[in-house]
Amino acid sequence: MDASILDLMKQRVVLLDGGFGTELIRHGFPKGACPEAWNVEKPEAVKAIHKSYFDAGSDAVLTNSFGGNSIKLAPHHLEKRCYELNKAAATIANEVKPKGRFVGGSMGPTGKFLQPEGEFSELEFEKAFAEQARGLADGKADFLLIETQYDLREALAALRGARTASKLPVFITMTFSRGPRGFFTMMGNSVAQCLEAFEKEGVPVVGANCTLNSSDMAELVKDMKEKTRLPIIAQANAGKPALSAGGEVSYSQGLEDYLEHIPRIKENGASVIGGCCGTNPDYIRRMAEVLK
Ligand SMILES: [Zn+2]
Numbered sequence: 001m002d003a004s005i006l007d008l009m010k011q012r013v014v015l016l017d018g019g020f021g022t023e024l025i026r027h028g029f030p031k032g033a034c035p036e037a038w039n040v041e042k043p044e045a046v047k048a049i050h051k052s053y054f055d056a057g058s059d060a061v062l063t064n065s066f067g068g069n070s071i072k073l074a075p076h077h078l079e080k081r082c083y084e085l086n087k088a089a090a091t092i093a094n095e096v097k098p099k100g101r102f103v104g105g106s107m108g109p110t111g112k113f114l115q116p117e118g119e120f121s122e123l124e125f126e127k128a129f130a131e132q133a134r135g136l137a138d139g140k141a142d143f144l145l146i147e148t149q150y151d152l153r154e155a156l157a158a159l160r161g162a163r164t165a166s167k168l169p170v171f172i173t174m175t176f177s178r179g180p181r182g183f184f185t186m187m188g189n190s191v192a193q194c195l196e197a198f199e200k201e202g203v204p205v206v207g208a209n210c211t212l213n214s215s216d217m218a219e220l221v222k223d224m225k226e227k228t229r230l231p232i233i234a235q236a237n238a239g240k241p242a243l244s245a246g247g248e249v250s251y252s253q254g255l256e257d258y259l260e261h262i263p264r265i266k267e268n269g270a271s272v273i274g275g276c277c278g279t280n281p282d283y284i285r286r287m288a289e290v291l292k
Helices: 005-011 021-026 035-041 043-056 070-076 079-095 122-138 152-165 191-200 214-227 255-260 262-267 281-291
Strands: 060-062 102-107 143-149 170-174 177-179 182-184 206-209 232-236 241-243 249-251 270-275
Touching: 021 035, 021 043, 035 043, 035 079, 043 060, 043 079, 043 281, 060 143, 070 079, 070 122, 079 102, 079 122, 102 122, 122 143, 122 152, 143 152, 152 170, 152 191, 170 232, 177 214, 182 191, 182 214, 191 206, 191 214, 206 214, 206 270, 214 232, 214 255, 214 262, 255 262, 255 281, 262 270, 262 281, 270 281
Parallel strands: 060 102, 102 143, 143 170, 170 206, 206 232, 232 270
Antiparallel strands: 177 182, 241 249
């Protein structure tokens, strides 16, 4: 059997990919459409993005399935195609995967809330994520990444769902904001609370992505490292998004400023580093140089 991504983490920092949404738009993705539909409608465009990240030096790329759970697919009337779209997501990423690299099955949040704030039960979330995980596993993802989670309860439901559907290693990243009392998720979960829950559940790799720029992410990694011995994933945004008059999204942290904090993210204890919103293959190429 090939060496796993967990083995690679023991040897050196593992480099993930960067933002996907802006890359899709660059390939002509229309506003308001369903990104996951492109795994079957425009697989060549999705594959070209994955390939650009592998070429830039990513050890692993994440599948185009961030919104691929049935609850998130429902507004696009694609919920019945959840399995198919996720299996395709992993299959096409594997088609451009060089030997010795990896494909991670991306599992983003439902975008909905659990009872009592929302209408969904934990079991409904669990089932939605299980179906997604089944598709990603059958498409031969090497691992699953439950990512950008803002509610610990939802992250744990996703974990249970993923584990009922596949035997793949499941990693989790939460998204935290920085406030006067430290880092918290939107639902008020602290860093310590999340890490404790994930350790208890035997999650092998944990971390954070999105929301924070690379400077704040370095501080968060330091905080996490003090609270866990698990390998840590860090994927910072390139600052904050801003919308131009023409409707184009740009990000506040430029490439050079973003890169300046990457060594600190590593020194503070991240084992897996990638980009998030606002980053692109140029960022990853430069990060590969910095991390060397
Ligand atoms: Zn992001």
